[in-house]
Amino acid sequence: MNPGRSIRLFLVDGQPNGLMTAEIMNWTGHVITGPRTKLKELVQRPECDRTGIYFLVGPDPDNSLRPLVYIGETDNVGTRLQQHNKPEDKGGKDFWERACVITSKDANLTKAHVKYLESLLIRDANEIGRCKLRNGTNHEYINLPESDKADMAFFAEQVRTVLPVLGFDFLRERPVPSGKNKKQAPSADAESPRFVAEVPKYGIKALGQEVNGDFFVFKGSSAREDWVGVDDGYQGLYHQLREDGVLVKGEGGLCRFATDYAFSSPSAAAAVVSGRSANGRVHWKDESTGQTYGEWQDQQVSQVTSEGEAEQEQ
Incomplete structure (x- = not known):
């Protein structure tokens, strides 16, 4: 059985459909998400002046069962989100309806860190297959010291934990049935029978x-x-x-x-x-x-x- 986790959610403007922040105990990451209609308020947040990664999420017109997602990284999230808010013919992106920004509370995320994180998360999203990515070809970024790679692997794990709580399911790993070749008796603590x-x-x-x-x-x-x-x-x-x-x-x-x-x-x-x-x-x-x-x-x-x-x- 997996241990429990505490995730602190805060409704910035007191509304469930407004801006929301999320934090996990003993994790330096900070998450803020909100609808595109709240972009004005979002880009004014101090977190958006930092280096970070972000997700743009909207419906897939070709498949209502999965979202369209763009995963990006930048030195200044607020500036990048303003660019993405422009019309498609002016270099922006029209598809997205919600944004999710992930930065570090201790401001220790560097450009190299977020480029590596972006590479990891694009790879994960492709492998899991719960969304359609708007990103182009993913260029694997490996120019990072071994110790930093380990730190970013942990950081990415926390991202995968918190996103489903905020309604973003596209990085949730698909569980693997371990006992499909066994006939198991029903048990409250075990996998189900076949x-x-x-x-x-x-x-x-x-x-x-x-x-x-x-x-x-x-x-x-x-x-x-x-x-x-x-x-x-x-x-x-x-x-x-x-x-x-x-x-x-x-x-x-x-x-x-x-x-x-x-x-x-x-x-x-x-x-x-x-x-x-x-x-x-x-x-x-x-x-x-x-x-x-x-x-x-x-x-x-x-x-x-x-x-x-x-x-x-x-």
Whole structure:
């Protein structure tokens, strides 16, 4: 079990949709984020006069399921953000709706540090695949002493920790199912058991497992070749997975998963496998016991509740 973390959030103007700062105990980094409509107030902040990295985030018009992101570095964040606020034909960027600025409270981040950080984070964003980057080709920056590289690796780790708390999910690493070749008994503290989803009429069979809040469908699982349900959000996800090569042409008129893929919910996974909307709490069944996902989850909650009541009685 991972240790807990304390993150201090502060609403600068008292509004949840305004400027917000974030800090982590024992980390020299300082984060401030806000909507583009608050750019005037943002660039007046003292943090924006420092060397730092920044993220510009907006919707992807070609895919509503992921954001467009630009990752940059500069000696003066405020000046750079003003440049990005210009119209596209004058060297600015039109797509972004929110900005996130990361600097150091002790002002010890140098130009070399932030160039290295930018390189690390662009690489991470590409590998994780939760967003579409507006950056051009990433030039790996390696001109940094070994000790500084270690410091920046730690700094980047804190950035990856705090961003999802602020609603930016694109650097959140996808968990990896460690026990997909094992049949595990349900446990409140362990990974879930393996689940199977089948559509016998079409010969569809998929295997999955819940890991750290994501629901994985394993490589080699089959899925319907075409989307046959109504036009909803999962249809967009289905076609995006086809386009990205996660779902590829398989045998017997079906698709197959070319890699393990993490879905946000069992229902999203069940819909892609079935080619139509599906209730994942019912569709997925424990490979060993035949319990539905919903029954298994309810058992976990009931078990914890019973243990808590027993402890109170002692």
